[in-house]
Amino acid sequence: MNDITHDLRFSPLAADDETTVGQWLRLLADTAGDVPEAAPPCTADMTGSLRFPPPATKLEDWVVRHDGHGGRVVGALRLALPDGADVARLDQLLVHPELRRRGIGRALYGRAVDIAAGHGRAALSATVVEALPGGPARDPGPAAFAAAMGAERSAVPAGVHQWLDLDAHDPLADGVPVVPEGYSLVTWGTITPDEYAVRVSVLEQSLGDENFDEDQEVETSYAREFETMRVGRGRRAYHTGVVHEASGRLAGYTSVSKTTGNPSYALQGMTVVHRAHRGHRLGRLLKLANLEYVVRHEPGVRLVETANAEDNTAMIAVNASLGYVPYDRWVFWTGAVGSGD
Numbered sequence: 001m002n003d004i005t006h007d008l009r010f011s012p013l014a015a016d017d018e019t020t021v022g023q024w025l026r027l028l029a030d031t032a033g034d035v036p037e038a039a040p041p042c043t044a045d046m047t048g049s050l051r052f053p054p055p056a057t058k059l060e061d062w063v064v065r066h067d068g069h070g071g072r073v074v075g076a077l078r079l080a081l082p083d084g085a086d087v088a089r090l091d092q093l094l095v096h097p098e099l100r101r102r103g104i105g106r107a108l109y110g111r112a113v114d115i116a117a118g119h120g121r122a123a124l125s126a127t128v129v130e131a132l133p134g135g136p137a138r139d140p141g142p143a144a145f146a147a148a149m150g151a152e153r154s155a156v157p158a159g160v161h162q163w164l165d166l167d168a169h170d171p172l173a174d175g176v177p178v179v180p181e182g183y184s185l186v187t188w189g190t191i192t193p194d195e196y197a198v199r200v201s202v203l204e205q206s207l208g209d210e211n212f213d214e215d216q217e218v219e220t221s222y223a224r225e226f227e228t229m230r231v232g233r234g235r236r237a238y239h240t241g242v243v244h245e246a247s248g249r250l251a252g253y254t255s256v257s258k259t260t261g262n263p264s265y266a267l268q269g270m271t272v273v274h275r276a277h278r279g280h281r282l283g284r285l286l287k288l289a290n291l292e293y294v295v296r297h298e299p300g301v302r303l304v305e306t307a308n309a310e311d312n313t314a315m316i317a318v319n320a321s322l323g324y325v326p327y328d329r330w331v332f333w334t335g336a337v338g339s340g341d
């Protein structure tokens with residue numbers, strides 16, 4: 001190994017530093033092959049992500065330059081710091097493919113630990129892509145790296161990452177199922193209508209377990225923060241909701257979004273049905289109705305990706321019935337931050 005860490009220079013990545021942002025985007029493009037089949041990085045999405053964090057989360061973006069490579073960006077780090085949590089999430093830890101196994105990853109990880117400690121976090125968490133039994137091969141390097149950093153596989157169930165290829169399978173061939181009696185469907189785009197904003201926030205944050213009979217005091221609407229992030233990143237979203245007609249309340253919804261740069265890719269996000277309304281196949285109905293809504297407005301969409309916790313067998317079964325195919329696992333790792341003594 002040729003250790004080059006003595007020539008590394010770290011700096012925060014500022015959204016208005018065009019030169020550095022350009023080099024960072026190049027690094028993202030150069031490493032896009034790390035996860036085959038993934039959508040290529042979208043410039044609007046990635047630059048937008050520097051200014052528009054997820055709801056209730058602060059981001060720390062850093063780059064590392066190497067003097068021997070014209071001072072260019074050779075690695076990057078993104079730490080997500082959710083409000084009130086004792087964990088810092090490593091959303092990105094990336095080294096240029098030509099400069100791996102020279103200690104840059106270790107140096108970035110050390111920097112991540114320092115930043116996390118500076119924010120009073122006790123642990124780092126990271127998601128590592130691993131192969132599924134019988135699935136396509138995945139680079140075992142990231143898991144080996146995480147283990148070498150002293151991190152450990154978390155007990156939290158892994159995510160199963162699935163793709164729907166609309167050229168291989170059309171789940172809409174038989175149309176959208178009939179809406180059960182007592183319910184009706186509504187649709188909306190990127191911006192949630194005022195009448196649903198609080199309900200969407202409560203459903204999303206409680207995963208449908210919140211008691212509808214209690215008046216919710218939601219001071220900051222999660223839905224509004226989420227859509228601010230989406231708009232800032234140039235993403236468009238499509239939603240279908242199901243309204244319980246007797247109460248007039250939103251009983252569930254599903255969300256698909258897409259970036260501006262990748263017309264053929266979409267992301268199936270949250271689907272939630274309140275527990276009082278489960279058992280009517282509303283989840284499957286929502287997904288199919290929303291897919292029809294998406295392809296009507298975005299006919300270029302051919303590939304839809306999604307992920308579910310591997311113990312969420314109900315949703316994985318719904319996805320299988322729609323033609324989603326599991327590709328790989330997103331395994332959670334955690335590492336101690338330590339006291340800094």
Ligand code: ACO
Pocket residue numbers: 001031034090092093094095096099100101102103104105106107126127128140141142143144145146148149151333
């Ligand atoms: N296979 C086996 N072990 C590895 C590998 C590998 N491909 N890569 C790193 N390691 C282990 C080794 O023990 C290594 O020490 P050694 O070279 O003395 O044997 C140790 O990790 C440190 O390696 P670095 O040289 O510091 O790591 P590198 O600069 O190559 O970066 C990284 C590693 C970040 C995983 C890089 O391959 C990469 O960018 N991959 C794509 C993105 C990614 O998967 N990020 C990591 C997610 S996991 C996490 O964040 C905790």
